[in-house]
Amino acid sequence: xxxxxxxxxxxxxxxxxxxxxxxxxxxxxxxxxxxxxxxxxxxxxxxxxxxxxxxxxxxxxxxxxxxxxxxxxxxxxxxxxxxxxxxxxxxxxxxxxxxxxxxxxxxxxxxxxxxxxxxxxxxxxxxxxxxxxxxxxxxxxxxxxxxxxxxxxxxxxxxxxxxxxxxxxxxxxxxxxxxxxxxxxxxxxxxxxxxxxxxxxxxxxxxxxxxxxxxxxxxxxxxxxxxxxxxxxxxxxxxxxxxxxxxxxxxxxxxxxxxxxxxxxxxxxxxxxxxxxxxxxxxxxxxxxxxxxxxxxxxxxxxxxxxxxxxxxxxxxxxxxxxxxxxxxxxxxxxxxxxxxxxxxxxxxxxxxxxxxxxxxxxxxxxxxxxxxxxxxxxxxxxxxxxxxxx
Ligand code: NAD
Ligand code: MG
Numbered sequence: 381x382x383x384x385x386x387x388x389x390x391x392x393x394x395x396x397x398x399x400x401x402x403x404x405x406x407x408x409x410x411x412x413x414x415x416x417x418x419x420x421x422x423x424x425x426x427x428x429x430x431x432x433x434x435x436x437x438x439x440x441x442x443x444x445x446x447x448x449x450x451x452x453x454x455x456x457x458x459x460x461x462x463x464x465x466x467x468x469x470x471x472x473x474x475x476x477x478x479x480x481x482x483x484x485x486x487x488x489x490x491x492x493x494x495x496x497x498x499x500x501x502x503x504x505x506x507x508x509x510x511x512x513x514x515x516x517x518x519x520x521x522x523x524x525x526x527x528x529x530x531x532x533x534x535x536x537x538x539x540x541x542x543x544x545x546x547x548x549x550x551x552x553x554x555x556x557x558x559x560x561x562x563x564x565x566x567x568x569x570x571x572x573x574x575x576x577x578x579x580x581x582x583x584x585x586x587x588x589x590x591x592x593x594x595x596x597x598x599x600x601x602x603x604x605x606x607x608x609x610x611x612x613x614x615x616x617x618x619x620x621x622x623x624x625x626x627x628x629x630x631x632x633x634x635x636x637x638x639x640x641x642x643x644x645x646x647x648x649x650x651x652x653x654x655x656x657x658x659x660x661x662x663x664x665x666x667x668x669x670x671x672x673x674x675x676x677x678x679x680x681x682x683x684x685x686x687x688x689x690x691x692x693x694x695x696x697x698x699x700x701x702x703x704x705x706x707x708x709x710x711x712x713x714x715x716x717x718x719x720x721x722x723x724x725x726x727x728x729x730x731x732x733x734x735x736x737x738x739x740x741x742x743x744x745x746x747x748x749x750x751x752x753x754x755x756x757x758x759x760x761x762x763x764x765x766x767x768x769x770x771x
Contacts, residue, residue: 382406382407382408382409382410383408383409383410383477383478384409384410384412384473384475384476384477384478385398385402385409385410385411385412385413385476385477385478385479385480386412386413386414386415386470386471386473386476386478386479386480386495386500387399387411387413387414387415387479387480387482388415388467388470388471388479388480388481388482388483388488388491388492388495388506389415389416389480389481389482389483389484389488389505389506390414390415390416390423390426390482391416391417391419391422391423391426392482392483392484392585393583393584393585393646394480394482394505394531394585394646394650395414395416395480395482397645397646397647397650398480398482398503398650398654399411399426399429399430400647400663401647401650401651401654401662401663402654403429403430404660404661404662404663405660405661408660409654411430411431411432412432412433412434412473412475412476413432413433413434413435413436413470413471413473413476414426414427414430414432414434414435414436414470415435415436415437415438415467415470415483415491416435416436416437416438416442417437417438417439417442418437418438418439418441418442419442420437420442420445420446420449421449423435423437423442423446424446424449424450424453427446427450427453427455427458428453428455431455431458432458433458433459433473433475434458434459434460434461434470434473435458435459435460435461436460436461436462436463436466436467436469436470437460437461437462438462438463438464438467438487439462440462440463442462443460443461443462444462446460447460464490464491467483467490467491467494468490468491468493468494469494470491471491471492471494471495471498471500472494472495472497472498472500476495476500477500477501478500478501478502478503478654479492479495479500479501479502479503480503480505480531480650481495481502481503481504481505481506481509482505482506482531483506484506484508484585484587484588485506485508485587485710486508486512486706486707486710486752488506488508488509489506489508489509489512489513489517489748492504492506492509492517493509493517493520493745495526496517496520496521496524496526496528497520497524499524499525499526500526501526501527501529502521502526502527502528502529503529503531503650503653503654504528504529504530504531504532505531505532507532507600507601507604508600508706508710510603510604510607510608511600511603511604511702511703511705511706512702512703512706512707512748512752513703513742513745513748514603514604514606514607514702515607515741515742516742516744516745516748517607518607528608529653529656530604530608530649530653531646531649531650531653532601532604532649533627533628533644533646533648533649534553534554534601534605534627534628535601535604535605535608535609535628536627536640536648536649536652536653537554537626537627537628537629537639537640537649538551538553538605538608538609538628538629538630538640539608540640540652541628541629541630541638541639541640542609542630545609545610547632547633547634548609548611548615548630548631548632548633549615549631549632549633550611550615550616550617550630550631551605551609551611551615551616551617551628551629551630551631552617552618552619552628552629552630552631552637553598553601553602553605553616553617553618553619553628554618554619554620554621554624554626554627554628554629555595555597555598555618555619555620555621555680556579556580556581556582556592556620556621556622556623556624557595557620557622557678557680558579558580558592558593558594558595558597559575559576559578559579559580559592559593560576560593560684561620561622563684565683565684565724568684568723568724569722569723569724570722570723571593571723573586573590573716573717573719576589576590576593576594576716576723577589577590577593579592579593580622581623581624581644582624582644582646586717587710587713587714587717590713590716590717590726591687591709591713593723594685594687594713594723594726594727595680595685595687595688596687596688596690596691596709596713596726596727596730598618598680598688598691599687599688599689599690599691599692599694599705600691600706600709602616602618602688602691602692602695603691603694603695603702606695613692613695613696618680618688619677619678619679619680620677620678620679620680621675621676621677622676623672623673623674623675623676624644625641625642625643625644625667625669625672625673625675626639626640626641626675627639627640627641627642627649628640641667642664642667643664643665643667645662645664647662647663647664648662648664650662651664686727686731687709687726687727687730690705690727690730690731690734691705693734694734697738698741699738699739699740699741700739700740700741700742700747700748700751701734701738703739703742703748703751703752703755704733704734704737704739704751704755705730705733705734706752707733707751707752707753707755707756707759708729708730708733708734708755708756708758708759708762709726709730710756711729711756711759711760711763712725712726712729712730712759712763713726715729715763715767720763720767721763721766721767722766722767725766725767728762728766729759729762729763729766730759732762732766733755733758733759733762736758736762737751737754737755737758739751739754
């Protein structure tokens with residue numbers, strides 16, 4: 381029997397890597413639903429290759445264009461829908477057994493929660509879900525007894541080294557340090573979006589690429605690890621490892637440190653999660669340690685990369701600080717990508733928003749969404765100040 385898959389965010393970097401892995405195992409999987417935002421041509425190509433039953437485009441005009449394109453290509457029987465409710469519907473579909481949650485940002489929260497509430501097995505790439513609503517999200521996962529497997533390479537590595545969690549002293553999340561690891565602070569003032577998105581080891585979507593360049597990505601991952609592995613911030617450390625060969629480590633009370641290694645290719649954690657507890661071929665080449673680069677390690681520089689410190693502080697502050705951090709960061713990163721905010725001011729917008737808003741821990745999803753919305757409004761106000769002078 382094949383397992384029915386829904387990929388939320390199929391046109392993205394994780395979505396495409398997932399389709400690559402799944403296509404290697406047609407005996408095990410069938411693509412039931414794919415979702416995207418507005419990239420019509422890319423989605424049309426995915427439809428021609430994978431023949432899903434349902435496609436959802438978040439943007440209505442994109443859905444309309446896709447319907448026309450699929451009609452012309454003789455693929456009229458693929459149903460095309462649009463809007464947030466349809467995204468959630470794709471995750472809940474009866475023919476779907478498992479959902480890859482790979483939408484970027486807060487937009488992924490509701491459809492991923494819909495998958496959890498429908499009792500689907502969830503592969504979680506969308507770390508923002510846990511950053512903005514970790515408590516509620518994990519509560520629903522427990523309530524619906526859902527299997528949640530981490531796709532983020534660090535968390536997947538920790539999961540592989542974690543066993544039953546007995547005797548764990550701390551986890552060590554590795555970080556490449558991003559494209560600006562060795563750059564002096566004064567050069568960071570004038571970097572462009574394309575420079576920030578040119579990651580040395582990974583090809584990823586633009587939002588996570590900027591997060592890697594500011595190291596907010598590692599901060600979001602610290603919060604993600606807190607929820608996934610139930611560890612306090614004091615037992616989650618970050619270690620710079622520029623080669624991205626060791627994807628993270630777990631240290632035990634007896635001094636043992638277990639690490640997971642592999643070439644930097646997201647198809648490894650994706651295949652690990654899809655096959656778990658078995659293993660399957662991912663298309664990733666063997667790791668050649670003898671001819672590869674030397675493995676280096678260094679402590680992170682919180683002065684040049686203040687976003688990492690802001691995320692640790694938000695986790696320690698509790699309440700809804702992480703929800704505010706995530707929302708402000710999304711606003712700031714988008715403004716940077718659009719050329720309205722200098723790179724170094726991303727941290728300033730996040731810090732000022734956190735300074736202004738200290739909401740209590742949300743009890744309900746509606747509270748999370750209201751705090752997210754308010755934080756975006758406050759961040760936009762700070763943005764106007766920090767971005768002044770730019771186009
Ligand atoms: P991406 O930008 O390449 O793709 C994002 C996907 O989300 C696209 O399919 C896009 O259509 C969809 N999307 C964007 N906005 C949407 C909206 N408002 N409504 C509905 N759909 C929307 O991003 P990515 O690099 O694939 O990352 C996806 C998620 O996985 C992010 O949360 C990221 O942090 C996480 N992640 C990515 C990587 C990686 O290597 N790319 C690694 C670890 C974790
Ligand atoms: Mg990661």
